[in-house]
Amino acid sequence: MLWITKLIGLLVLLSSVASATCPDWSPVHAQKEMGKLNEKLTEWDWAYYQQGTSIVSDATYDGLRSQFNEWQHCFNPAEQPQEPQLFTEGKVLHPIAHTGVKKLPDAAAVAQWINGKSDLWVQPKVDGVAVTLVYQQGRLLKLLSRGDGEKGQDWTAKAKMIDAIPKVLSGLLANSVLQGEVFLKRENHVQKTMGSISARGKAAGAMMRKGDAGLLKELGIFIWAWPDGPADMNQKLNSLEKAGFSLTKTWSKPIKSMSDITTLRESWFAGSLPFVTDGIVIRQSQEPAGKHWLPGKATWVIAWKFPPAQQLAEVKDVQFSIGRTGKIAVVLNLNPLQIDDKQVKRVNIGSVKRWQTMDIAPGDQVMVSLAGQGIPRVDEVVWRVSQRNKPQPPSKEMITPLSCLYFETRCREQFIARLAWISSPAVLNINGVSVSSWQQLQQKLSLEHIFSWLALTQEELSKISGFSSAKTVQLWQQFTKTRQQPFKKWLMAFGLPLPRAVLTTMPDSQWLHLVARDELSWQKLPGIGPGRAKKLVEFVNHPQIAALAAFLAQQGIQGFSN
Known part of the structure; x- marks a missing residue:
């Protein structure tokens, strides 16, 4: 974590x-x-x-x-933001405090921070457990957990089982204090696609639990600070490499511009690395003396995290979306959040049954990510508020494949969904008519049923304030053009419950032919069983369907007029 x-x-x-x-x-x-x-x-x-x-x-x-x-x-605005309850029981004083790293939110903040600074270096923000290594007279004296930055736990015994940590050093490092990250070693880890894989927790568990000698051998060490070390960064990196801390030199890059930073950040986010990372660290080579280091007070180093693959969002309310066939989908309205380059405010979680199983109420916290083609999805519910004020879903008895052919206030959403289906390329292909266009038409002209637009005049369309004169002409022309569509396209517009493959091969070319069919006659078509045949008989003989067919006949639509 x-x-x-x-x-x-x-x-x-x-x-x-x-x-x-x-x-x-x-x-x-x-x-x-x-x-x-x-x-x-x-x-x-x-x-x-x-x-x-x-x-x-x-x-x-x-x-x-x-x-x-x-x-x-x-x-409780007067109180300070709460910090994690560390429970470290750390008793060993760090020779030099861990400052931690301030995290900047975006490129603009990073650009502002680097402005006027020189001799800057970028390193990956390795996702592991922060530690202090203390060497005296060439030997590893202590390995301490970061703890609260001032005191930590003594993990020296664990260091003996971590092959990546040198036990003996010479030269400038013989008497030194180093700060770095103990991490789970990986091969070809791609952060963008693989995520964190709980690497930090595994490293922490290996260091804190008794045993786990096998996992300790899978840990590496990345040194990111040598307080009071050489002032020259290249000398510092070369010395660390000769001592066995080669990763620091390999993954420390000098930069001169914001462009250099973003290029490295994108490269490390999408490239293969030997560790898990959650961002980059930018530091000045010139640092104050170690005696001045204090927790939370580093001014010479900052972090810029990678965009998270998942984000937590609060559910503002729960709404129900009704499709043209009466299918109810549950949509969560969220406090807006940014994932990658997409702002997410709403997410469809599917059926009422799935919503009830997930038990989501306003105020809950859900984990959101982007699925294929950038579609937001809810991965899990991570927190539920105690008061479960969940709305009632629409009654299934009132919403069916035959409901809302005629407009009623309760039908608004399904009625518009029917119109959107009718105008889609696969059905009547009415170009330039969006969902919002249908909403405006319904609001201004009060369409009685799903085919009322056929009888609209150009003058009536011109009364819609939101439509330009060009839009009015285009709509009227598109509506008129639909009269040339073949009979079977109009059957699709009705929503006749027949598979498209069967519909295209069906011999019927007149509405009267369909009305004349009984259940046995329908079952002679390929793939039509007793259940589907019964639904088809009910559909074509439904009073509202019959009325709509009569309306299409009045409009001279092919296959409906006698």
Whole structure:
């Protein structure tokens, strides 16, 4: 998990909190929700720091920790944002404190930070466990966990089983303090497609639990700081490489511009690396003396994280979308979030049954990612509020494949969906008519049924304030053109429950032929069983279908007029 140490990332957090929308909760309700979430966060902190176990994903923990602080800002603004309960029991003082790294939110912030700075270097932000290595008289004296940045746990015994950590050094490094990341070694890891794979939790677990000697041998070390080391970065990197810390030189690149930074960031995000990363680190080679290092006070180094594959979103409300055949889909309206280059406000989660199984209510927190073609999806529900104020779905008895052929207020959504289907390329191919166009037509001209637009005049269309004169002419011409469409296209416009392959080979060319068919006659068509045959008989003989067929006959549509 992204276990933020004291004060690190506070400015970024406060920025996001300031823009958050506060829930409409009473003080009592707010305290109940915050208490419940705080209890769970504390449980996860204890498991991670005491047992080395990641109960939830990094994205889930980070998102809910941020959510708690947003609620705290809303309901207890005088309090400081809460930090992770480290439970490190760290008793060993670091010779030089861990400063942590401030995370900047975007390219503009990074460009502003590098402005006026020189001798800058970029490194991958390796996703592991931060440590201090202390060498004295050429030997590894201590390996300490970061802890709270000032004190950590003594992991020296574990260091003996990590082959990647040199036990003996000479030269400038014989008496040195190094800071770095213990990480799970990988081969050809592509962050963009593979994600974090819980690498940090596995590394932390290996360091904290007893045993795990096998996993310790799979750990590597990336040194990202040598306080009080050589002032020249190249000398520092060469010395580390000769001592056995070769990754630091390989993955530290000098940069001169914002373009250099973005190029490296994109390359490392999509390329093969020997470790898991969650961003890049940009640092100045010139650093203050180690005695001045303090937790949360680094001004010479910042991080720019990779875009997350998943993000946490709060459900604002639950709506039901009704398709032309009466199928009900559940749509979640979310507090807007940015995933990659896409802003997500709504996500369709499918059927009412799936929504009920997932048990999602307004106020819940869901993990959202992008599926194929950038379509947002809900991966899981990560937090449920205690008050389950879920809306009632529409009654299935009132919404059927034969409902909303004629307009009623309750039918608005299905009626518009029917019109959109009729105008689609596969049916009547009415160019230039979008869903919003149908909505405007219905609002201004009050269409009685799904074919009422056939009888509209050009003058009537010109009364719609949202349509230009050119749009009016185009619509009227397109509506008129549909009269030339073949009979079977109009059957598709009705929504006749017949597979398209059967419809195209069916010999009937007149509506009267269909009305004359009984169930046995329908079953003579390929692939039509008793159940489908019964539905077809009911469909063509339904009073509203018969009325629509009569209307099409009046309009002179091929196959309907006698």
